[in-house]
Amino acid sequence: xxxxxxxxxxxxxxxxxxxxxxxxxxxxxxxxxxxxxxxxxxxxxxxxxxxxxxxxxxxxxxxxxxxxxxxxxxxxxxxxxxxxxxxxxxxxxxxxxxxxxxxxxxxxxxxxxxxxxxxxxxxxxxxxxxxxxxxxxxxxxxxxxxxxxxxxxxxxxxxxxxxxxxxxxxxxxxxxxxxxxxxxxxxxxxxxxxxxxxxxxxxxxxxxxxxxxxxxxxxxxxxxxxxxxxxxxxxxxxxxxxxxxxxxxxxxxxxxxxxxxxxxxxxxxxxxxxxxxxxxxxxxxxxxxxxxxxxxxxxxxxxxxxxxxxxxxxxxxxxxxxxxxxxxxxxxxxxxxxxxx
Numbered sequence: 498x499x500x501x502x503x504x505x506x507x508x509x510x511x512x513x514x515x516x517x518x519x520x521x522x523x524x525x526x527x528x529x530x531x532x533x534x535x536x537x538x539x540x541x542x543x544x545x546x547x548x549x550x551x552x553x554x555x556x557x558x559x560x561x562x563x564x565x566x567x568x569x570x571x572x573x574x575x576x577x578x579x580x581x582x583x584x585x586x587x588x589x590x591x592x593x594x595x596x597x598x599x600x601x602x603x604x605x606x607x608x609x610x611x612x613x614x615x616x617x618x619x620x621x622x623x624x625x626x627x628x629x630x631x632x633x634x635x636x637x638x639x640x641x642x643x644x645x646x647x648x649x650x651x652x653x654x655x656x657x658x659x660x661x662x663x664x665x666x667x668x669x670x671x672x673x674x675x676x677x678x679x680x681x682x683x684x685x686x687x688x689x690x691x692x693x694x695x696x697x698x699x700x701x702x703x704x705x706x707x708x709x710x711x712x713x714x715x716x717x718x719x720x721x722x723x724x725x726x727x728x729x730x731x732x733x734x735x736x737x738x739x740x741x742x743x744x745x746x747x748x749x750x751x752x753x754x755x756x757x758x759x760x761x762x763x764x765x766x767x768x769x770x771x772x773x774x775x776x777x778x779x780x781x782x783x784x785x786x787x788x789x790x791x792x793x794x795x796x797x798x799x800x801x802x803x804x805x806x807x808x809x810x811x812x813x814x815x816x817x818x819x820x821x822x823x824x825x826x827x828x829x830x831x832x833x834x835x836x837x838x
Contacts, residue, residue, distance in 0.1 A: 498556045498792060500545065504534075504772030505560070505604050509567055512596050516578045520589045527596035530603060530773075538767035538808040545768045547795045554792045558620060561775075564608040565623040568601065572630045572725070573709055580721040581714035598725055601631065602732025603810065607775040607791075613637050614787050625699075630706050632726040633733070634699025639678030642685075644737075645787055649746040649761040650754050652677075655734075659743035659830060662819040666738050667731065735813040739763060740780045742816075743830040744803065757784050759802035760833055766796055767808035778809045803833045 515523025612624025654673025
């Protein structure tokens, strides 16, 4: 838990100091997210050990709450600092945009992801609120009701096809998950018929967020809120693209798909980015046990599940160059492309 708390919260502290005290701190926050994480992963070849089976982590959920609440405070502050009357020079505003954008994409997103898998209503709502500030509220529904059920099949918009570039995947997955999540919520609402439609909550909350951006800095605040949210959401979509690239479940004789197992997600063992991203790179175990606390997620053996050649953030950067991505990944995918009989 010390690694998770230190690695995930430190960049937010640096960026908030950047808002208060200027450029050196903003630069340090960006350098932490953009360079230090990958550097430590690849200079110190270390894999954090698996937790003991049945181990409990009482501090896991409070840390998620701290990150989630910190995000809700930091996002409007970042919009004001970048677009509003903060008195900061243009170059510092640029550093803050990049630094906060990477924090929201690589720390806030994994924290919200964990929160929406928690059983406590307050934690779940906090996770949904984080996604709403990122103008991606529908992910709360689509991830739980569509992605986890249909992962590695054509029914999941967020499972990338072999050979598909990220630039083709991005609009297909974003719009597809919006529609699929709404269909799933429509079905649930028809069965239960209680309370407001979740999509009304998501869209209404997102409109209020943009209204807050206007209050903080006029139309510039609206533009910065939207672009910061888009920057963070692109990083979430990159993570989905990388972690499921090309992997497919077999179709069984009865028409159903084979059960989800370790071979249907790409994993990464790198210690520091796992700390920053709350063990998101241990993706196979998350799909097998969605409610398992993130410190308890286990890393499958290399021969049991696909492993990425580099850390998740580095592979996400590679995915932005489709030819290079396919050159690195397609030979590795060939081993896993056909599910085992």
